[in-house]
Amino acid sequence: MDEPPDVDLMLWGKSRGLPARYPLVCHLLDAAAAVEVLWDDYLAPGLRTALAGELVVGEERARRLLAYWAGLHDIGKCMSCFQEQDGDGFSGLVGYPEVDGEAKSHAFAAHVWLGRMLAGSGYTAKRKWSAAIRVAQLLGGHHGAFSSFHHLEFRDPLGALPALGEGRWEEQRRAIATAVHELMDRPEPPPEVSAAGGALACAVVILADWLVSQDAFLRRRIDAGLPRHGDITDLQRHLAGSRAAVVPLLREAGLGRLTFKPGGFSEDFPFQPNDLQRSISERLPVLVGGEPGLLLIMAPMGEGKTEAALHGGRLMGEAAGMPGCFVGLPTMATSDQMLRRVDDFRARRAEGADSLTLLHGMAWLNTAYSPDGGEARVLTDDPMATRWLRGSKRGLLANLAVGTIDQALLAVLRGRHNVLRMLGLVGKVLVIDEVHAYDAYMQGLLKVLLEWLGALKVPVVLLSATLPVAVGRRLAEAYLKGAGCREQKVPEVTYPGWIYVSPQAAQATAVASRERILRVESHRVPIGRDGRLDRSAALQNVLTPVADEGGCAAVICNTVAEAQHTYLALRDWIRQRGGAQVPEIRLLHSRFPAYRREEITQEMVGWFGKDAAGHRPRAAILVATQVIEQSLDLDFDVVVSDLAPIALLLQRAGRCQRHPVNDTRRPGWAVGMRLVVLTPADARGELVVPRAWPFVYPTSLLRRTHDALMRLDEGAVAIPGAIQALVDEVYDEDFGNEVAPLTDDDVSRLADEQTKDLYARMAAIPAPEDVEELSQLSGDDFINEFSTRLGAESGRVVCCTVGADGRFLLDGERLPETGTSGSGNKRWFSKEQVRLVMRHTIPVPGTWLRGLSADNAPPAAWADSAHLSDLTVVTMSGQQPSGQLGQRQVWLSPELGLAEFPATPS
Incomplete structure (x- = not known):
């Protein structure tokens, strides 16, 4: 067999804003190195075990496979329509034929080309969900959305996508793929790749790609010296340098291993446990020795459920090799309050990479999260980590996080980068507080999430003081279904108390409570x-x-x-x-x-x-x-x-x-x-x-x-004795009994809940066992209109006054109407400017925003700001400030807030 040609280093992978073009193969090797370091230094042990299990291989082989796949993710950039984006770089290419055909994204090109190539390398390819096609799909989805795989693409990739190009284009794609395979120690193909394994593998590749695509990292690698030749020896040296360079890169990003100091409940919290907390502390360790499971805590208000959940979650996470934690709550306000409690727990007990993020749309306004009034920060000592983990869609990657439940539900909503959110959940324990507070639509999404987490062996803790028994049972059954355990019966909760279910255990424990x-x-x-x-x-x-x-x-x-x-x-x-x-x-x-x-x-x-x-x-x-x-x-x-x-x-x-x-x-x-x-x-x-x-x-x-x-x-x-019976009496789904006869409004409520559950099934991704190809995890235009909440139409307004010069004012301070920095015709708003405006915003129902006039339009320059573009302006005037919001006259006072009627003098 002839030796493959050297890789052409003139094929660039990164160019914009850099002092030199960055060779494509170097970027691919950077991504492969990043996967190796992520595997060794960041991915939780339980997550590594789960990933290897979904690939049906051992952990070391899984590590090499993921690194190899990451080294192929941008192989689609080896085509004319991508290389032409840098004219000077393209003019330096020699021997490449001209290519006709519609331009396509390089991610889609990878999706089309890799299936046939991998099949020729020994990957199974008999079914739509076989290893070759699934790996091609997951790498084609590294920009956050998967495409459906068609038979023609597999049978004749160049015919299906002429833009790939033949001749030297094809030769170089194969040279790059061969070099990466060789440098990754030629990993053997996996026997299969499950849907869950494909989703998580894609997320790991996305994370690696994002890390090594940072401008500062690329500049450092350029300064260190790029390869001069495209042979294996030169590429091996670059790979070694990348492996060393990625280690501090992860540390700067706040990604690392979290551990907790050893000890019991009294070490976790500076007080002695009550009966609920003591029961979990003493009995749960025996139950978590098997496979990970779900803990449902049902106890009255004020009984220390949060502390019981954090302690129980720590025990479950350590047993499962997933020591992190995400605490999900119903609202931004409840998330803000929980932040301090989790931060106190972190400060006492956590070691290692213990960055704590607050995840909701207004997190940066929380003074506990950004006490200096400046940029929002992740609660950690490393300022570099704060910047990276603060980025869009990255917050769940922190080992500790608090936020609205929406952040978790987005992992199962059909949309871009949902797999990255899933990766952020799989390495930690999921704690959902106030489970009773979610309507049928959100409960439907939560059931799908629990199926995925059950399949991936992720520990879950659910908390409520007032959850109907039937709802709790359905949530536990969803988790067990995902874990492949349909026979296990969910025990009845003896209120107050807790249940623990897993494929290996099902136990209900009653506890005493102050009467x-x-x-x-x-x-x-x-x-x-x-x-x-x-x-x-x-x-x-x-x-x-x-x-x-x-x-x-x-x-x-x-x-x-x-x-x-x-x-x-x-x-x-x-x-x-x-x-x-x-x-x-x-x-x-x-x-x-x-x-x-x-x-x-x-x-x-x-x-x-x-x-x-x-x-x-x-x-x-x-x-x-x-x-x-x-x-x-x-x-x-x-x-x-x-x-x-x-x-x-x-x-x-x-x-x-x-x-x-x-x-x-x-x-x-x-x-x-x-x-x-x-x-x-x-x-x-x-x-x-x-x-x-x-x-x-x-x-x-x-x-x-x-x-x-x-x-x-x-x-x-x-x-506590009467609470559960009282709740179940009101929420009883067995309508028409003697105590609560069936009425028209009961029928209406039941129909509404069934409709919301149907919407949830339409909006959510399928359960892992029902996924044939990964494109089912991405949404179309119709599905993308769904969100994590139904009927939550709302908006935010900002009430301003007008100065003598006709400019908007907020509390006497000039409202930013143009940005302070930028290039060309665009001016970017500083975080201080955006923060000033957002701290004055007020949420209002969507019905208030109908019939808006031109006077309610924000300054035109706000359209360039993701935070400011959707705001509505109300111009206030008068001794009791009032203004027109569409067809409504509204008043604003520090005492009353925004009202549809004037406040009497205070």
Whole structure:
């Protein structure tokens, strides 16, 4: 057999902005070296085992195969239409024939060309999902999306894609492939490549490619000297240099191995465990010795589930060889609050690469995440890591992360780079808090994610105080199905307690919990002519002891507008009433500017939080919306709430007398937990659901909750004993029984949930066992319109004033209308400029953004900013600042937030 020709170093792989063209083969060898170092120094041991298993080979062979494949990922750049993009470089090529044919991306060219080449190298190629085709597909998808593989592409790649070119183009592609195969120690083909293995392999290649494509790395390699010849000896020297250069590159990026210090629960946290935490600490280690599994923790509010999950997750992660952790929560606000707790845990227990990222769209506004008010940072000592892990789609690659559950669900939504998100999850434990808070659509996506994680042997922890048993069972069954274990039965949860399921184990464990009685009072509240509840009489009755004797109360309304009206009415009542104790009163909801909402939230945590101590007011009332019912660790002497579904009512009640340490400081009237439910009623005292509420909660759940509360014996709920039965009674899916007869709104809710579940199946990728070719993981134009949430149409507005020169102002500071740096006609906004604007943005419903006028358009230059382009501007004027948002007149005040009515003077 003739020796292959030397690789032509004039074929370039990177060029733009570099002092010299970077040879294609050098970039390919850089990527191969990066995979080797990622395997050795970053990929979790459990992830390496999972990857090798999906390739049906040993770990060392898997390492060499992945490096070899990475060394082929840009082989499609060896074609005329790519090389022509650098005119000077193209003119230096000698002996290459001219090529006619439609230009195609180099990723697609790799997809087309590699199938036949790999089949000729011994890779199986009898089926659409055989090894040759799957590897060609995964490498063709290294830009984030996979193409479908057609028979003609495999049978005749040059005929299917003439742009590949013949003659020396084909000769050089084969020379490069042969050289890479030789330098990677000629790895034998795998017997097969599963769909999950192909997805993860692609993600590893993407990660390696991104790392070695950084401008600074390329410049350093150019400065170190590029090969002068394309023979194996010269390329071997470049590969050795790349292997050495990638090691510090990973360290700079914050990618490395995470470990935890040895110890038990008392080492993880600076306090002794309660019964729930002790039970998990003592019994879970015995169960996690087999295959990884799913832990579902069900316990009342305020029972330390977060600490139990972090400790249990650490035990599960260490047993599975996946020591990292991602904590997913329902909202940005709950994610922000969780960040501090996970950071405290990290600081005490983590070693090695312990970068912690906060993942949601407004993370950079969190002062705990960027306390200096400058650039957002990853919580780590390495500033280089902060820059790299902060980049788009990279945050889940940090070993520790906190964010909205959306960040995890995107891994199973059909779209670009979902496999990279999956890679970020597979190396760590997934912890999902407040599992009850997700609707049928998000639960549908979560079930698909659990199937994938079960298949890839990823430990999962789910937490809830108020999860219906049927929902918990379905989630656990999805995980077991993915793990290939359909026979395993999911045990019933004995509330409070936890279950652990895996292919090797299925155990339910009951735990003791402090027993309390929650007293529930239902106050009938009339609906006024404007369609709003008239809460005044009921609230004055309940809150008079606060004004007379002191104490702290929360009043929770179902909508922002109702919270604003309620706040104003209570504020006026307090002022008119006077008295020995004049309560402080505050309002908290989502429709404040971002900076103002954070200020109020931190003030309330300082007043009512676990560490409030001497800062707790003698008398105070917080009027709020649902923003305080999850993950805000607040304590009130009494909680007043609008009628809401029972799971959420109980969550709200969990903010009542939450901290035993405060019991000695409570007023005399605050004897035991007390939840006052404001029930909208007509003149006959019958339940009436206000017009706005069905947009927030299903009428069926409101009615069933109301009926369940009416059946309580003397209005008492035994905690923990009665919680699960009460939740299951309201969410019971066996409609039409004697206790809860079938109604039209029940049918409507069931139909809505089935529709949302159908949408989830349409939007999500198939389960691993159902994937034939990787293109099923990528979306088309229709599918890409889906997101992780349905019915979440919303936008953000920024309220400005106009200066004497006609320029927009924010708090007297000029609003940036043009960028400060850039080239050509484009001017880029600095992070300080964008931060100024984003800290003043306010979320509003999508219905508020209909019928916008030209006056609501942002400055034209904002179109070049990803953060600013979608904002809506409201020009405010007047003593009480007001402006026009489409057809709505809106007012803004630091006290009330953004409202559709003026605030009376404070």
